[in-house]
Amino acid sequence: MLIDTLQTFALLLGELLALFLFVSAAVALINRRFGPEKMRDWMASGIVPGPVKGLLLGAVTPFCSCSTLPMLVGMLNAGVGFQTAMTYLISSPLLNPIIVGGIGIIFGWKIAIIYTVFTLAVSLITPMIWTMLGMQTAVKRVRVQGETTPEPWKGLVGELPGALRQAWADLRPLLIPMLLGLAVGAAIYGFVPEDQLTGFAGANIWWAVPLAAVIGIPMYIRLETMLPVGLALQSAGVAIGPIFALMIGGAGASPPEVSMLAAVFKPRLLITFVATILAVAIIGGYLISLTS
Known part of the structure; x- marks a missing residue:
């Protein structure tokens, strides 16, 4: 069991480091190519409201909850509005075509439609409530870039070393929180019996x-990888409501993500985020249970 836990820890660490570096480098390249001002202007201008753009961006980036963080930090660094960035944060791990299609194939398209509508509503409404509560003042350690004259674009090959350094x-400041969060998640994965989880x-x-x-919530999972587990639980007689509550809670928040968000969010926003994901998982579980 200890060996399995250590293997899980090492695997998750490797995947998370690779994802974080890849996404961070991609965001750095995007910022260099188009500039933070253009990114901010695109999110804030046009007919489509910023939060809807954040929702669309989250829906087409099938990231796990942890790998959304570098994109989130990049958006905040570029001066993207709080509500838009938070819409992306919530929607990215919970909503994308792969997830919706998988739910439709495994659990039926009625449940897939209910899940999609529910997730869309949550992703748009929750940041509005956070803004009304003044949570936009609870973001810390974000380097908002000023209006500067950027250096000429050097091409992908020329820009890549700088993007990797960025x-x-x-x-670096997130390594310790990431390690602590992964250790907690791997320990839960290795030492909580599956039959006990299924029984509850x-x-x-x-x-x-x-x-x-x-x-x-303490589990580090992606919805895509959790779908077969959900099918197995359903086949074993587990009700559909608890299955979706388990999946939404695990995909929406996890110890690694919460640990890393602590470097960006002040405690009241961090607590609000976790409480929101917990509430969404519970409401979603009951809703799907009642309508399925």
Whole structure:
């Protein structure tokens, strides 16, 4: 069991480091090619509102919850509005064509449509509520770039070394939180028996959905990889509501993501984020259970 836990830790660490560096470097290249001012202007101008653009960007970037962070930091560094950036943060791990298609194939298209509509609404409404609560003042350690004259674009090959250096600079302050969060997630993965988890989630009682949501949040999972597990749980007799509460909680927030967000969010926004994902998982679980 210890060996499995260490293997899980090493695998998740390698994947997460690769994802973070790749996404950070890609964001740095985008910022160099188009400039933070253009990115900010595109998000803030035009007929389509900024939050809708954040939602669309999240829907077409099938990232796990952790790999959304470098893109989020890049958006905030470019001066993108708080509400737009938070819409992206919520929608990216929960909504993309791969997830929707997988849910439709495995659980049926009625559930896929319900899940999609619910996730769209949550991604747009939640940042509005956070803004009304003044949470935009609870963002820290974000280097908002000023209006400067950028150097000429050197081409992809010429710009890549600088992008990689920027990616490493973005990663360094998050390494310790990332390691701590991954250790917690791997320990839970290695030492919590699957049959115990299935027994809790399959209980036909009112608190099965909230319990599944609470269990899901400490897990580090992607919805794409959780879908086959969800099918196996359903085949074993687990109710559909707890399954989706487990999946939404695990995909929407995880120890590595929360640990890294602590470097960007002040405590009240961090607590609000986790509480929101927990509430969304519970509401989503009950909604899908009642309408399926």
